[in-house]
Amino acid sequence: MRFAEAVRLAWEALQANKLRSSLTxxxxxxxxxxxxxxVAIGSGARNEVTLGIESLGxxxxxxxxxxxxxxxxxxxxxxxxxxxxxVGDAVGDPRRVAATIASGELVRVGPRRVQVNLNGTNETIxxxxxxxxxxxxxxxxxxxxxRRRVAVLGADPxxxxxxxxxxxxxxxxxGGVRFRVxxxxxxxxxxxxxxxxxxxFVPVTAAQRLFGVSRVDGIAVKxxxxxxxxxxxxxxxxVVSRAHPEQDFQVLTQEDILGVVGRVLSILTIVLASxxxxxxxxxxVGVMNIxxxxxxxRTREIGLRKAVGARTRDVLRQFLLEAVALTVSGGAIGxxxxxxxxxxxxxxxxVPAAITGWxxxxxxxxxxxxxxxxxxxxARKAARMQPLAALxxx
Amino acid sequence: MTxxxxxxxxxxxxxxxxxxxxxxxxxxxxxLDGVDLTVRQGDSxxxxxxxxxxKSTLLGLLGxxxxxxxxxxxxxxxxxxxxxxDELARVRNQVIGFVFQSFQLLPRTTALxxxxxPLVYRGLGRAERRRRAAAVLxxxxxxxxxxHRPSQLSxxxxxxxxxxxxxxAEPAMLLADEPTGNLDSRxxxxxxDLLARLHTEQGVAVVVVTHxxxxxxxxxxxxxxxxxxxxxxxxxxxxxxxxxLGTFGAARKRG
Numbered sequence: 001m002r003f004a005e006a007v008r009l010a011w012e013a014l015q016a017n018k019l020r021s022s023l024t025x026x027x028x029x030x031x032x033x034x035x036x037x038x039v040a041i042g043s044g045a046r047n048e049v050t051l052g053i054e055s056l057g058x059x060x061x062x063x064x065x066x067x068x069x070x071x072x073x074x075x076x077x078x079x080x081x082x083x084x085x086x087v088g089d090a091v092g093d094p095r096r097v098a099a100t101i102a103s104g105e106l107v108r109v110g111p112r113r114v115q116v117n118l119n120g121t122n123e124t125i126x127x128x129x130x131x132x133x134x135x136x137x138x139x140x141x142x143x144x145x146x147r148r149r150v151a152v153l154g155a156d157p158x159x160x161x162x163x164x165x166x167x168x169x170x171x172x173x174x175g176g177v178r179f180r181v182x183x184x185x186x187x188x189x190x191x192x193x194x195x196x197x198x199x200x201f202v203p204v205t206a207a208q209r210l211f212g213v214s215r216v217d218g219i220a221v222k223x224x225x226x227x228x229x230x231x232x233x234x235x236x237x238x239v240v241s242r243a244h245p246e247q248d249f250q251v252l253t254q255e256d257i258l259g260v261v262g263r264v265l266s267i268l269t270i271v272l273a274s275x276x277x278x279x280x281x282x283x284x285v286g287v288m289n290i291x292x293x294x295x296x297x298r299t300r301e302i303g304l305r306k307a308v309g310a311r312t313r314d315v316l317r318q319f320l321l322e323a324v325a326l327t328v329s330g331g332a333i334g335x336x337x338x339x340x341x342x343x344x345x346x347x348x349x350x351v352p353a354a355i356t357g358w359x360x361x362x363x364x365x366x367x368x369x370x371x372x373x374x375x376x377x378x379a380r381k382a383a384r385m386q387p388l389a390a391l392x393x394x
Numbered sequence: 395m396t397x398x399x400x401x402x403x404x405x406x407x408x409x410x411x412x413x414x415x416x417x418x419x420x421x422x423x424x425x426l427d428g429v430d431l432t433v434r435q436g437d438s439x440x441x442x443x444x445x446x447x448x449k450s451t452l453l454g455l456l457g458x459x460x461x462x463x464x465x466x467x468x469x470x471x472x473x474x475x476x477x478x479x480d481e482l483a484r485v486r487n488q489v490i491g492f493v494f495q496s497f498q499l500l501p502r503t504t505a506l507x508x509x510x511x512p513l514v515y516r517g518l519g520r521a522e523r524r525r526r527a528a529a530v531l532x533x534x535x536x537x538x539x540x541x542h543r544p545s546q547l548s549x550x551x552x553x554x555x556x557x558x559x560x561x562x563a564e565p566a567m568l569l570a571d572e573p574t575g576n577l578d579s580r581x582x583x584x585x586x587d588l589l590a591r592l593h594t595e596q597g598v599a600v601v602v603v604t605h606x607x608x609x610x611x612x613x614x615x616x617x618x619x620x621x622x623x624x625x626x627x628x629x630x631x632x633x634x635x636x637x638x639l640g641t642f643g644a645a646r647k648r649g
Contacts, residue, residue, distance in 0.1 A: 002517060016502055304498045307459060308559070309487020309515040311480045387486075388459040391498065 006314075010321035013294075014329070024290045025330035027283025028370065032334025032363045033341065034276035039359035040342035042269025044352040049261050053254050055188065057130040059226055061233055062252045063087070063219040063240055078247050079216050081204065083240060084122070087219055090239040091232055096224075098128040099216040101207050107153075107200065108173040109161040116157050116200040118174060120207020120216075128222045136168045136183035139203055147205040152183040156198040174202070175210050229253055273359075280366060283330065284374040291323050291378035302382050303390025316383035323375025324368060331367025335360055403434040405468070406489065406567045406599055407456050412465035413622075414451050425451040427622040428465070435566060437599040438590075440610035442634075443619035450571060452619060453603050457569045458486045470566075487515050491560025491598075495572035497552045499544040505531060505555045506540045512563040530558040534588060550581025557588060567599040568592065574609060586612055607637040 014021040065077045081099065088094030098121055105118040122144045125131055131138075139150050151172060158167050167181045179202060188196050208214055221236060223229045233251045240249045295302070302315055310318075339360075342353035414426040425448045433439060433456065443449040454460045455467055458474065461482075467474040469485045477485065486492075491512075499508045509531055510523035518526075528540055534554045536547075544552055553573060560568055570589065574582030590612060593600045602613060610616045618625040618633055625633065 002519070005514060005520070300498065301500055304500070305511070305515075306483065307457070307486060307492050307498075308512040309483050309563070311483040311515070313480075314515060386460070388454045391459075391494065 006317050006321050007325075009318055010325040013322050014325055017294075020290060021326060021329075024286055024326055025333065027286040028280060028327045028330030028367060029283075029334040029337065031276060031278075031280030031283045032331045032367060033338040034279060035273050035363050035366070036335055036338025036355070036359055037342050037345070037353070038272040038276050039269060040338070040353040040355045041345065041351055042265060042272065043354040043356050043359075044346065046262060046265045046269075047354050048352060049265065050258055053258050053261070056254065057128060057222065058254075059223040059229060060128065060254055061221045061223060061229065061236060062257070063221070063236060064250050064252060065247055066250070077215050077217050078244055079219060079240070080214055081208075081216060083243055084216065084219055086239050086243060087221060087236055090235050091221060095124055095127060096222045098122060098124045098220045098222075099204050099218070100220070101204060101211065101213070101215065101217045103207075103211060105174050107157055107161065109170070112161050114157045114160045114198075116154065116198050118207065119199055119201050120204040120211075121201050122204050125201060128220055131188065132186045133183040134186040136181070138183055138201070144203040144205055147209060148203060149177060149179045149206050150182045150203065151179040152185060152201040153181055154185050154197050154199045155187045156195070157200055158184050177210055179206075277366070280370060284327070284370040287323055287326050287371065288374035288378060290326075291319065291375055292381070294322070295319060295378045295382040298382075299385065299390045299393040302385050303387045303393065306385070306387035307391060312383045315385075316379045319379035319382045320372065320375045323379065324371035327367045327371030327374075328364075331364055334367070335363055338363070403436055404470070405432050405434050406437075406470060408432045408466075408468040409452075409455065409462075410466040410468070412455060412462040412467055414448070414455065414460070415463040424622055426455070426462070429619075429622075429624055431456075431617065431624065433567060433599055433601055435599055436593070436597045437567075437601070438593050438614035439599075439601045440613040440616045441601065441603045441619060442605070442607070442610050442616060444605075447619040448622040449603050449619040451622075453569055453571055453601070456601065457490050457492055458482050459492075483515075487512055487563060489566050491557075491563060491565035491568045493553070493556050493560050493568060493570035493573050495575040497544070497549075497556045497576070499552055499556060499559075501544055504541050504543060505536060505547065505558075508544070508555060509559045509562050511559060516563065527558070527562055530562050531555065533561070534558045548581065549577050550584050553577060553581070553585050554588060557585070557592075561592065561598075565598065567601060570600070570602045572603055572605070574604070574606070582609075607634060610634070611638075 063079065065079065079099075084097055084099040085094070088097040091097065101120040103118055105116060107114050107116050107118075123139055123141050126133070126138050133152065134155070136152070138152055139148065142148075143150055151174070153161070153167060153172070161167065161172065162170065167184060170181050171178045172181060173179075185197075185199070185201075202210075204216060221232060223232050233253065237249065237251045240251075305315060339355050342355055345351070346353040409429050409431045412426055412429045413424065416423045416425055429452060431452070441449050441452060451460075455462055458469060461467070461474055469477070469489060474482065500511070506524060506527050509527035513523040513526060528537070531537055531540055534557055536551060536554055536558065539547060539551060539555070544555070547555060553576075557568070557573075568589070573585055573589070577585060586609065589600050589602070592598050600613070602609065604610055616630065616634060618630040
């Protein structure tokens, strides 16, 4: 029998039992839809993260204590402002180096209060992280050196604390200490779900005094160009390790961070897609069940086909193709449905869904595989029938 | 049948000391026990016998639907024991045409497609199959029923369509198992006329299994099967003679 003939035959057999075929397909449709949809959401989240990390600025290196990987506990930093100076000297330009010490703090103005992420930093932040001030100005080197209690507020706290007044020159209270507002930051996007518009900056020296510590949490360095990243990383690592032989430090690039976060999201996506894949398995069992029913219903047809010259493999192929036609049709519908739902989800939720080519190809391949896997047994059963006994079957 | 008539006509199928044993619930049933039978090109043969005599088993073997338990079965000179399942399928496809008592037409399928079915397994394209099937249906007088489904055909028409299907593959031998068993006498008569015509006009060997001595009488030769063996010719002739007097039916019931 010709292959095209066999395909046509399989299609006709499905057409002959439309309701049964549709119901059988449903399991595969649901499975494929959820796989395509979940992978799309996972990929969307991944894109979002990438965008967020890239929005921090370009060519940035982060110095952090301990081991940065998924699941590791954060280590307490032993970095100090001396290290910031050393790194600045090593890279030859202190303006490219920023230090941070951060803590969640309550900021008050009279009866109004707002929780912010308070960052003690030096004057290099606008350059290193591509931040601009909408009003007023950022603090300068002199403010940092003199531990001046000045603050640059994020766009969100300003709206909450000074709804109807100009904040510049006014005072806010942070941890019981009064800071004078000298600037307001321009709005930026979120990074990894963190709203950066509530970040508020004060000189790192003032923050250290406020928190009662002399450390800094991390140091960020902006390399001049992507080509310099590797060399600078080496230089920075040497300087920091020499100063702190007792502690491990990591110098991370944005790509390193993307790698770790990306891996986490990949694992999450795979786990979710696998769970969805279970419904595909259940769909496959449904296909097998129906194919067994179909084979036994058509015992006499099988006997007749054999009597007029069908070989074992002709019958095998006929029923295998029927099973595959079921799952492939279900898979095709599932793919279209998955894409449609993903587009709707992308519209309605903050998580954009990204349909990836590989997930569609994979879903299609899995549909074929499910058909073959669950179709083989019924098809073999049909192919092995004895023609005489099959013809007499009632 | 004289020896002269056999000259030059090759055997289509030869059974030599063929036995068939079935196991049913651990009990051996000897359905056929040492049968010798040769069907040559252009033969016209009726196989008679009471129910359970083994005649249907014999027909299954002659049609390549089953293999003997012992003895030799040769299709066009080749022993079935040496044929693979695929080769045997090819014999069924190209050498033998089957006609069944219950027609065995595929429902939901047109007469044209039913008749073209054997040609599917010969790898012929759709257009060629349709062309040949239409020609054969025309030949059996169903040229006006090409697109009808089996349920839209009368019993006689269905059996003629089934004969057309058997003929589509241009076989050397037609095997018919009680072809008139499900038909009224007029349709049965038409089917028998058709078989006779195919035999005389196209030279196809026709083998029919039947209960009916009247049907058997229309064939050149009759063999009788009883308890898995062929009844010796002289005794068979006596049985057939008495059957015409109406006693064969009693013998059938006893079997």
